[in-house]
Amino acid sequence: MTTLVTGATGFVGSHVARQLVAAGDAVRVLVRRSSNLAVLEGLPVEPAEGDLRDGASLDRAMQGVRRVYHVAADYRLWTPKPAEIYESNVEGTRRLLEAAQRAGVQRIVYTSTVATIAVPRHGALPNENTQATLDEMIGHYKRSKFLAEQVSLEAARAGVPLVIVNPTAPVGPGDWKPTPTGRIILDFLRGKMPAYVDTGLNVAAVEDVAAGHLLAADKGRIGERYILGARNMTLKEILDALSAITGRPAPRVRLPHAVALAAGYAAEFYSRLAGREPQIPVEGVKMSRHKMFVESDKAARELGYKPGKVEAALERAVRWYEEHGYLANRAGGKRVAHAAAA
Numbered sequence: 001m002t003t004l005v006t007g008a009t010g011f012v013g014s015h016v017a018r019q020l021v022a023a024g025d026a027v028r029v030l031v032r033r034s035s036n037l038a039v040l041e042g043l044p045v046e047p048a049e050g051d052l053r054d055g056a057s058l059d060r061a062m063q064g065v066r067r068v069y070h071v072a073a074d075y076r077l078w079t080p081k082p083a084e085i086y087e088s089n090v091e092g093t094r095r096l097l098e099a100a101q102r103a104g105v106q107r108i109v110y111t112s113t114v115a116t117i118a119v120p121r122h123g124a125l126p127n128e129n130t131q132a133t134l135d136e137m138i139g140h141y142k143r144s145k146f147l148a149e150q151v152s153l154e155a156a157r158a159g160v161p162l163v164i165v166n167p168t169a170p171v172g173p174g175d176w177k178p179t180p181t182g183r184i185i186l187d188f189l190r191g192k193m194p195a196y197v198d199t200g201l202n203v204a205a206v207e208d209v210a211a212g213h214l215l216a217a218d219k220g221r222i223g224e225r226y227i228l229g230a231r232n233m234t235l236k237e238i239l240d241a242l243s244a245i246t247g248r249p250a251p252r253v254r255l256p257h258a259v260a261l262a263a264g265y266a267a268e269f270y271s272r273l274a275g276r277e278p279q280i281p282v283e284g285v286k287m288s289r290h291k292m293f294v295e296s297d298k299a300a301r302e303l304g305y306k307p308g309k310v311e312a313a314l315e316r317a318v319r320w321y322e323e324h325g326y327l328a329n330r331a332g333g334k335r336v337a338h339a340a341a342a
Contacts, residue, residue, distance in 0.1 A: 004065045005045075006030045006052070006096065007072030011175045011182070012111065012167060014039045015210035016069050021045065023214065030061050030072070039174055052092025055099060062103035069213055070096055071111040073148075075141060075179060082140040089144035090151060097155045097162070108162040109217050110152045114202060114227055115142045117166055118292035125232075125295040128166070128225045149225075156223035163220035165213055168229035168294065172206035172313045173320035184235070185317050188242050188250075189327055195253040196235050200291035203238065204230035205313035208305070215303040229296035230307035238314070245315050 003020055007013035008029035020027045021043055028046040031037065037047070050057030052072060062068075074088040093110070100108055119132045137143040149164060156162040175182035181201070187193045212228035220226060233241075236250075243250035299305035321327060 001066035002026045002028050002046070002064050003067045003069070004028045004030060004048070004061055005069045005071060007070075007111070008045070009035045009037060009039055010071065010073075010075075011177070011179050012170055012206060012209055012213075013069075013071035014174055015172075015206050016071055016213050017045055018043060019207075019210050019214055020069075025067075028061065028065065030058075036176075039176060052088050052096060055095045058096055058099035059102065062099050062105065065100075065103060066106050067217055068096070068100050068105050068108045069111070069217070070108060071213070073111070073113075073145065079140070085140045085144045086147070089141075090147045093148040094151050097152065097160060101155075101160055106161060107217050108160065109213050109220070110149075110162055110164050111213070112149045112152070112164050112166045112225070113142070113145045114166045114168045114229065114292060114294055116146045116149050117225070117227065118168075118202070118294050125293055127295040128227060128298050153223065161222055163216045163222060164225045165216050165220075166225055166227045167209045167212075168202035168204050168227065168292070168296070170204055170206035170209045171310070171317050173316045174206070175317065175320075176324075182317065184238065185242065185314065186321060186326060188239060188248070189246065189318065189321060191248070193239070193251055195251050196239060198234070198236075198254060200232060200234040200293055201238070202227075202229040202232050202292060202294050202296065203310045203313075204228060204307050205310065205316075207313070208307040212299055212303065212305045215299070215305055219303045221302070224302075226299040226303060226305075227294055227296040228299055228305065228307075229294060231310045232291075232293040233310065234291070241311050241314055242318065245311070245318055 003025045005013055005017045005027060008017040009031060017027055017029060017040065028048050030050045031047050032051050033049060048061040050061045070093065074085045076085060079085060116132060117126050117128065117130050119126060119136045121130065134143060134146055137146045152162055152164055169181040171181055171185065178186055208230065209228045216226055239250040
């Protein structure tokens, strides 16, 4: 039997595909004609051309499939066409689940996001029991993922064998686009982060997040959510960790949110004129007003999820960016290869 992975050319999806191959699965990956397959180079996977917007292509991809890992998502904090995000993340998820049901798939792992859980609450940290509302979701990406999660929960209640995982902020090698979290690392390495805002994330190694997907397929309870995280860190702590890894100075100036928001609006104004993505998306600044800290012990209790040290994952991310030319001709700091011995 075959395992299907959507989003396998993305950051988390590529690690899920690799771990499935290592576990001996026959892996099929859903890819668009325009997909960049470089991240899967050398991996013995079967490409299936298709698109979440094309139900017929999903039916073809599901033939002979036993398990599905639906990792694909349109992860953008800014776009001139927000409807595209909802079409892929919400309606695409609906189509995929319907195709999986028609094919008699035995288990589906749907990759949601911690954003559907990590909302402001008094007292204890949010966890899988936290019930958020659509109004609490900031921006089109978060709203689309909230709606897609509702689609998945409804499917599970209707009998679809589906488990939901909610990754936090994954870091590590292979974040080639990069994701917003990877962009923080890359901006730091390129010296493009002179200041920081008072915010925070739960950070986890991407390899651990991928391993959590496989554990959820084997041990997760149908219709349940599992946060795949590791450590709650302020942005300043993340930058200080990167400074210790690389020898580059961490920014010392804390930027007020009002100033960052004004800069975001200015960046989006000029980006719309230029027709390109802004360096500082307004949605990202608005999200930063709230520290996305969570309690993530459920996955450890029920799945056996055991995340490793975040600092080691940050180091692997830095090394990967160095080795793949993202920092070409940039001076300053020390190469990670020498950091451990220094």
